[in-house]
Amino acid sequence: MMAPILEVQNLVKKYGDFTAVKGISFDIKEGEIFSLLGPNGAGKTTTISVLSTLYTATGGSATIGGHSVFAEPMTVRQIIGIVPQELALYDDLTARENLSFWGQMYNLSGKTLATRINEVLEQIGLTDKANQRVKTYSGGMKRRVNIGVGLLHRPRLLFMDEPTVGIDPQSRRAILDSVKELNRQGMTVLYTTHYMEEAQELSDRVGIIDHGELIALGTQAELKSQVGQNETLVLAVAETDDPQILADKLKTVPGVLKADVIDHTITTITPDAQGIISPTILLANQLGIKINAIDIQEPNLEAVFLHLTGRALRD
């Protein structure tokens, strides 16, 4: 077992009277991709901001590479790279100039900096566009420059805060692939997201965060086993019909443990998905609700969140 590069114990962060992070504990092993998965407002950005020394903690302890985040912030900053949720780029500068600016902030200069910028431009796939102004870039390209800034000083641990929010599917694909490639080359990553698909694709381990608490922590297999031996039956309801009416009725069917609505789908958790298909169709017919598709799925991280909170991950 690899040693942890990051260890967090009972971390608390208050904003005035409001407690945004309520005593969370987890560690990240060298070489891992660890995801913090949780809905908007769960406390992901607050956690990352405290761990990256941007905000002070209210309580608890955290070490990175064996150094206290709170007592030795300057040392910790050398070890970590930060890709914040908000872009910090100058639109009138080129990608190369932006990287140069941030590189100097990290005390890089001269030939070392020039070489490093070229390497990073390769890593983020922007070598060809490096001399164009950032204002001509797509949202996804800007995101990639943002990632490049986080990589300049060769961090051992990269913090990425929802790096795919608000960009097109193609750029999202490029970013997810580059996270995997960086990890393959040895980078440890703390990745936050509210998209369970991303956590599923990337993570070795996942912490599920909700209302400032870590409500589950483990490998994906460990988390999915929390849903038990249950199966997930997913019903796609016609857009013109109200799925909630059917979901409420389904909750009264024997064997249905949960039936929750997300958009026009009903996700049902049950020990016997096959066995509840007939009663489901019967109920839908009685209520005059049209089901467009029925699918039996293995429990995914969305089902885990639903199981633990009774709510959907997305707003």
Ligand SMILES: Nc1ncnc2c1ncn2[C@@H]1O[C@H](COP(=O)(O)OP(=O)(O)O)[C@@H](O)[C@H]1O
């Ligand atoms: N600077 C702040 N002052 C007061 N409350 C804040 C501040 N930043 C975040 N919050 C609140 O803390 C909670 C967690 O926010 P945040 O860490 O941004 O969550 P996430 O990144 O998971 O969406 C939210 O309820 C948010 O409104």
Ligand SMILES: [Mg+2]
């Ligand atoms: Mg956030």
